[in-house]
Each structure stands twice: as structure tokens, then as C-alpha cells.
Amino acid sequence: MQNNPDTALIALxxxxxxxxxxxxEKNILSQLEGKPSVxxxxxAAELEYISxxxxxxxxRIKKAWSDLTIRNVNSEVYEILEMTGFTEMMKVEKAxxxxxxxxxxxxxxxxxxxIYRIDRDNVVKVYNDENALEDIRHEQEVARxxxxxxxxxAISYDVVRxxxxxxxxxxxxxxxxxxxxxxxxxxxxDWCVKxxxxxxxxxxxxxxxxxKLPDMKDTFLDWANYIRPHLPEEAADKLxxxxxxxxxxxxxxxxxxxxxxxxxxxDEVLIIxxxxxxxxxxxxxxxxxxxxxxxxxxxxxGVVKEFQGFDYETSTTFWxxxxxxxxxxxxxxxxxxxxxxxxxxxxxxxxRRGYRRNISDSEEGRASLEYWTKSLLxxxxxxxxLLFSPDELEVDAxxxxxxxxxxxxxxxxxxxxCSAKTMMKIAVAVEEIFANIANYAYAPDRGKAxxxxxxxxxxxxxxxxxxxxxxxxxxxxxxxxxxxxxADERPIGGLxxxxxxxxxxxxxxxxxxxxxxxxxxxxx
Numbered sequence: 309m310q311n312n313p314d315t316a317l318i319a320l321x322x323x324x325x326x327x328x329x330x331x332x333e334k335n336i337l338s339q340l341e342g343k344p345s346v347x348x349x350x351x352a353a354e355l356e357y358i359s360x361x362x363x364x365x366x367x368r369i370k371k372a373w374s375d376l377t378i379r380n381v382n383s384e385v386y387e388i389l390e391m392t393g394f395t396e397m398m399k400v401e402k403a404x405x406x407x408x409x410x411x412x413x414x415x416x417x418x419x420x421x422x423i424y425r426i427d428r429d430n431v432v433k434v435y436n437d438e439n440a441l442e443d444i445r446h447e448q449e450v451a452r453x454x455x456x457x458x459x460x461x462a463i464s465y466d467v468v469r470x471x472x473x474x475x476x477x478x479x480x481x482x483x484x485x486x487x488x489x490x491x492x493x494x495x496x497x498d499w500c501v502k503x504x505x506x507x508x509x510x511x512x513x514x515x516x517x518x519x520k521l522p523d524m525k526d527t528f529l530d531w532a533n534y535i536r537p538h539l540p541e542e543a544a545d546k547l548x549x550x551x552x553x554x555x556x557x558x559x560x561x562x563x564x565x566x567x568x569x570x571x572x573x574x575d576e577v578l579i580i581x582x583x584x585x586x587x588x589x590x591x592x593x594x595x596x597x598x599x600x601x602x603x604x605x606x607x608x609x610g611v612v613k614e615f616q617g618f619d620y621e622t623s624t625t626f627w628x629x630x631x632x633x634x635x636x637x638x639x640x641x642x643x644x645x646x647x648x649x650x651x652x653x654x655x656x657x658x659x660r661r662g663y664r665r666n667i668s669d670s671e672e673g674r675a676s677l678e679y680w681t682k683s684l685l686x687x688x689x690x691x692x693x694l695l696f697s698p699d700e701l702e703v704d705a706x707x708x709x710x711x712x713x714x715x716x717x718x719x720x721x722x723x724x725x726c727s728a729k730t731m732m733k734i735a736v737a738v739e740e741i742f743a744n745i746a747n748y749a750y751a752p753d754r755g756k757a758x759x760x761x762x763x764x765x766x767x768x769x770x771x772x773x774x775x776x777x778x779x780x781x782x783x784x785x786x787x788x789x790x791x792x793x794x795a796d797e798r799p800i801g802g803l804x805x806x807x808x809x810x811x812x813x814x815x816x817x818x819x820x821x822x823x824x825x826x827x828x829x830x831x832x
Contacts, residue, residue: 514560
């Protein structure tokens with residue numbers, strides 16, 4: 309018997325029948341003598357047979373020690389226990405077949421385990437934690453939930469022993485991870501980006517019934533509070549406030565969404581490794597993606613090669629393409645804004661992970677923590693919110709940014725019913741308004757300009773809102789120029805806002821909360 313003060317572990321061997329049941333019972337009782345409050349675990353790994361006499365022994369032990377577990381029960385003995393109702397009276401755990409992953413291809417790796425292909429048709433996810441049965445049951449439950457809600461995923465059909473831990477077995481016939489595709493067929497990167505983002509939209513578009521999954525906001529609040537002692541008080545307070553300000557959201561988040569957890573099976577793209585499934589604002593999904601492709605490898609570019617199977621250049625290129633596809637823009641300002649907000653949460657996660665794993669014990673680990681902390685503090689010094697909208701752009705109010713603003717507006721209108729003629733009118737209005745902000749709003753200083761594009765249906769229209777914090781100025785207060793005057797009598801200027809009013813269906817101005825707000829609307 310192996311035991312600790314709270315648990316007594318007793319092995320059952322061979323046969324327990326009418327011939328030896330009494331002797332087996334005496335042996336068990338002798339080992340439990342003087343221990344009325346312990347939890348009893350009967351290990352049936354070597355139990356080959358049990359009769360009704362043996363069942364009566366188990367029943368008497370159960371009555372005397374209510375916290376009784378029988379584990380590693382083979383299928384024949386389990387059937388008898390189930391048939392006689394013992395599986396309802398006490399905790400009975402089946403024995404698990406043993407699987408080896410030695411020499412097997414690694415096709416996925418997540419926070420809690422690694423996925424190996426064990427044969428042509430099947431893969432096994434081996435958990436890092438030796439006591440992983442509860443984790444396996446959790447993952448099976450959330451994977452079933454995801455499947456019911458319409459997400460393409462694989463369901464575990466078996467639990468096995470792998471070394472000292474446990475694994476879940478899935479049928480994934482001829483499945484290839486996106487990491488493998490990117491490593492072996494780099495010309496398919498754009499295809500991978502499109503499919504990867506499309507599946508991500510599908511995940512985030514899935515509404516989860518309340519209470520079914522943990523909220524990722526709570527997880528990030530825990531992480532932010534964990535690293536509080538390692539940050540200046542003001543920075544720590546700001547980080548926690550920014551996380552708290554993110555609205556709660558019951559849409560699904562994968563939690564570990566990288567290319568080893570997305571696989572192609574028979575032309576169908578599936579998401580696997582579901583133990584991190586949660587709900588929350590999409591901003592909480594991006595940090596794990598950033599870390600998988602950039603963050604973990606930022607200081608040591610070899611990390612991503614070992615983890616994903618492709619080099620750092622491929623990894624960073626994929627990340628940037630994914631972010632652009634997800635946001636629907638190639639605007640450098642927009643991509644930089646969202647990446648910076650993502651990095652705040654990404655570094656929070658890395659710092660917390662680093663301290664939990666005691667990496668500060670090594671020189672390399674201390675250098676990593678110092679870099680992540682310095683980067684986080686720099687970001688917190690200039691960013692005030694984690695929230696973002698794909699439809700909003702903020703740029704320096706400078707004429708050199710006009711092309712970026714025009715491109716952003718055009719991207720938002722892609723896929724709409726906007727004709728070339730209407731697009732030209734919108735472009736003229738955008739140029740006139742942004743040029744006015746760039747030239748006059750902050751002169752002689754510099755400031756920011758915001759542009760929000762809302763494309764609406766039924767009826768089809770677009771509303772574009774320009775904001776700045778420059779001197780209050782209502783361009784609509786000026787009288788329209790007299791366009792009937794001859795050239796020599798015309799005043800210079802005043803035509804810009806006139807063109808806007810003539811080409812747009814509605815133009816409005818207000819000064820609110822210290823901002824000039826000019827809104828134009830055009831039917832498409």
C-alpha cells in the first residue's frame with residue numbers, strides 16, 4: 309500500500325471470488341485499521357476477475373469508508389460493476405489503453421498539451437499535467453458545445469495513457485496543420501491567411517449560452533493583477549483599468565488560436581485543441597496569436613522554428629497579413645494601432661508566464677522580462693484604451709496622410725454597391741475635409757484626425773465622420789460662394805466645403821467634448 313495522510317492506495321490483484329473474498333477483505337481492513345477518515349483508492353490495474361462475493365467486499369468497504377474510488381478497471385470487470393449498479397454507488401474509473409508517441413509526428417501544440425499523429429487516421433493530444441482526467445473531460449465537453457454551435461472541430465472518442473500522463477484520441481484522417489502547410493508550401497500563404505481569418509470570424513461570430521464557458525476578461529484581469537508587483541503603481545493601475553473597461557461579450561474565443569491548432573482535413577478546415585475555449589471581446593484573442601507568431605520569438609527567432617516549424621520571417625509575415633485581412637485594411641496607422649493594443653495584452657501574458665516559471669533565475673530570462681516590461685510600460689505611456697473598431701482610423705493631421713485616409717475609405721466601401729461615379733464624389737469630399745483639418749485645425753502645431761466610416765444597408769449609404777481636437781471651427785457657417793461670378797470677381801477659397809455640400813446628401817457639424825465633428829452622408 310502507498311498512502312499519504314489523506315489517502316490510502318490499495319492494489320487489487322488476480323481474482324476475487326468466493327474462495328478468497330474473505331482473505332482479501334481482511335487484508336484491506338488491516339491496511340485501513342485506525343484510519344476511519346481517509347479516502348480509499350483501490351487500484352484494479354491487476355484485477356482480472358470479480359464475483360458477487362468480491363462485490364460484497366467492495367460494498368462493505370464503501371459503507372465503512374464513504375470516499376471510495378476504484379480505478380484502472382479493465383473492461384470485463386467494469387461491465388460487471390456497471391451491471392450491478394456499483395458505478396452509480398461509487399467512483400469507478402476504467403483502465404486506459406497505453407499509447408506510445410515515440411517517433412510520432414507532432415502536428416499541434418497548445419498551452420496544456422501536444423498533439424501527435426499515432427497512425428494514418430488518428431491523433432492523440434497528450435496533456436502536460438499528469439492529473440489531466442478532469443482537463444480531458446472539460447475539453448470533451450467544450451468541444452461538443454462548439455460542434456453543436458456549428459464550429460468545425462474534432463471530438464475525442466477515447467482516453468489513453470501516454471507515459472505518466474493521459475491523452476485524448478481524435479480521428480483526423482489525412483489532416484495537415486496550417487503550420488505544416490506554411491513550412492512545406494510557402495506559396496499557399498495567402499490561402500492559409502484567408503482560411504485562417506475566415507475561421508476566426510466564424511469562431512468570434514458564435515454566441516455562447518451564458519455560463520457555458522469562462523470569460524477571458526476575468527483571465528486577463530487575473531494576469532494583470534499577477535504582474536502588478538512588477539510594474540510601477542500608476543502603470544499597473546492603468547493596465548487593470550483598461551482591461552476592466554473592455555465590455556463583456558458572450559461570443560466565443562478559442563484562446564490559443566495559432567496555425568498548429570488549425571488543420572486541413574479532406575478540404576475542410578477544422579479547429580482543434582479546445583481546452584482554452586472561452587468567451588469575450590475579440591481583443592482578448594489577438595494576444596495569444598501575436599505571441600505565437602511574434603512575441604515568443606521576438607528575442608530568439610529560433611523559438612518559432614522549433615514551435616511552428618517555419619522561420620521567423622514567415623511567422624511575422626503571416627501575422628501581419630492575418631491582421632490586415634481581419635481588419636479589412638492595409639492602413640499602416642490602423643494596423644499599428646491594433647498591433648500596439650494587442651502587444652499590451654501580449655506582454656502582460658508573457659510577463660506573467662515568465663514570473664510563474666521563474667525565468668528570472670537565468671540571465672536570458674531576466675533579459676526577456678526586462679524587455680517585455682520596458683515594452684509594456686512604453687505602450688502604456690501612450691495608449692489609453694484597448695478597444696478598437698475596424699471602421700475607425702486615427703492619423704496625424706498632415707497632408708502626407710491623405711492617401712492613407714483615401715485608401716481606408718475605399719477599403720471600407722469594398723463590396724458595397726458604390727459606383728465609380730459616387731466613389732469619385734466621396735473621394736473629393738474626403739480630400740477637401742481632411743485637407744482643411746491638416747492645414748488649419750492645429751496650425752502651427754500638429755494633432756490627430758479621426759475618420760469613421762459606416763456603410764449601411766436598406767437603403768445603401770455611407771456615413772463618414774471626421775473629428776479633430778483643434779480650434780473650434782464650423783465650416784458650414786460660411787456663406788456659399790457665388791459661382792455665377794466671372795473669374796476676375798471670384799474670391800480665392802471657399803470652394804472646398806461648397807463642393808462637399810453639393811456632392812453629399814447630408815453634411816452636419818457639431819462641437820462636442822472638445823472636438824470638431826463633421827459628418828457627411830451619401831446614398832450609394
